[in-house]
Amino acid sequence: MKIIQWATGAMGKTCLRAVIDRPDLELVGLYVYGERKAGLDAGEIARRPATGVFATQSIEEILALDADVVIHAARLDPPFERHDGDIQRLLRSGKNVISINGGSFPPFWPQERQASFQAACAEGQTSFMGAGLNPGFGAEKLAVLATGVCSDVTSISLRELVDCRAVKSAPYVFDIIGFGSEPGKVDPNHPDWVPGQTMNALFREVVGCVADRLGWKLDGVKTAHMLRPAQSDLEIAAGVIRAGTTARIDWNWLGIEGGETRVDLGIGWTMEAPAAGEAPPPLWTIRVDGTPSVKLDFDLETPSGWTARTTAEQLGVAGAVINAIPAVIAAPPGLQPAPLATHFHAFRRA
Template sequence: MTYRVIQWATGAMGKSCLRAVIDHPAMELVGLYVYGDDKAGRDAGDIARRAPVGVVATRDVEEILALDADAVIHCARLAPPYGSHDADILRLLASGKNVISINGYSRPSYWTGARREALEAACRAGGTSLMAAGLNPGFAGEQIAVVATGVCQALDHVEVVESVDCRAMRNPDYVFRILGFGADPATFDPNHPAWGPASALNGMYEEVLAAMAEHLRLPLDEVRTDHRVHAATQDIAMAAGVIPRGRLAHVNWRWNGLVGGEPRLTMSIHWWMEEAHLDAPDPPLWRVRVKGHPGVRLSIDLEKREGDTTPTSAEQLGVAGAVLNAIPHVVAAPPGLVTRPLATPFRGDLWADLWNDLAHA
């Protein structure tokens, strides 16, 4: 089977997804939406550093809505508040296109009220589904951590700790305005829901914990934040600019899911520009700790294929892989808001024709 795919946005993660679609034998790129004027009108292959594919990038949403496609990979940049991309996603769903998001929508059915009703109505109108895919949200919490509990006779607590070195991020607007680096810690409360970065992330990770709770059949009471920030111990020069000493250089985002009034699920994410406040030097990408009977400890890193000298990181490749492997699931799902399945493994059958051609070449 061939899946007709539209790529929405071509930032670092979006471009990785675009390349993955172009390279996959069971995927056909049929459309490309971009935000930058410098990319509009260019062949998608040129943007992806691939041979021309005959698909021209556009900034016209109406052109995208008019296309016939099985799925849209929605990679718009994180922006406050959470849900700020709903308007585009609603139109895509209503136009008959399933949507996979890398920035949230892990369990939008968790919410009540007008937002959920609008998403459900768009799915009904288009006969489509909305699902999240990616690494975190996605692979780390909703899949790996939940599966690790499969050996437990009793479960006390599940914690996922992610550590991300942000020094290579190049976009100053994203680093300083969206993520909040360089701000004066004395001027904001990281646990106030109106603080810009928190307003972009809180809803997203509340859904992550809700999805984990759904898989574990835990009655989630609420999600509480316990965000912590750390100031730079010295001036820090990194790709996006300079963070002066005393300004925000490390955020430890923490969300606790309460069950029966007690924290049972925790998502902890370290975004750092300086190693001074890390729990331990050179942390893995993820640490999963399941406290129970018995307990489980996992340490997980991603690595590139041997000989791959491209500038694309293992994390970017991982996001693209997670999205591709989720496409058959969102296409096959009944219309509505879909929680990502516990397993969305690599699909060898989608590569079978290519492998057979190579074997007989």
């Protein structure tokens, strides 16, 4: 299978390594945004042996390649739909696309966006699919799978806490995500707040996907986001968060049916260090209220002896993407909700 990697940020670079390391996948193209990486061998960027595939900033060069799948791992920047044009060009050129930034349940998109993607897929006879951890795996697959032991389910929730202290990009941390904003002057649930617009577009469809798979007909998805101020100045990789400004953002989406909360998706992004002696929480805590009720703590760890800076979560995103490749290739043309079951397939060595 011939693969193009699109973008090489932290997540994209991890996906690139996963492609290079798999003998059953052939890297045929690499798109980068920065001039510093353009012209470099993909192996040099990924800290792997030379591949003979060189990074390019030319979309035309990428479109001209023969490839089965493009792994689209561009950074999430507002507006949320800013990459749609590039993705649709890839689809029209005859390449299936897997995105790490949403796409797990396109039926929840606005009709106009669905139509433009469907037209691109029809022209190229290709498919678009989302894959990753959250969104992509945690709620849509793992939490839904947990209901398989229940004869009745009244609600389902997922909680995640993300330590953001190591993120280096100041524009991303302060302008795009919203850290450092003044809680008293910002309403995180107002539709005009830019960080909220991006996150809502990304995660509302996750709530819609869970509800659809469990047979619930939602009346809507409400937000209950909260900003928590820093108690003192915090020095982080991207700069300084002043006391009294936002050091933690609790994103929360509620899927409502008949006045009852059916799906509760919560993600906390924090710049605060854990308290002394405090054990880190699991990646996800999943709760199913039903008969019986289910509680599932799910975590990821790097392999034994791992010394690279790549985190277990980054490895998990790459694994989810790689395992989705056969599904997107086999799918009929069009927008494809992330399949409920994707799993590791052993590769055959030459």
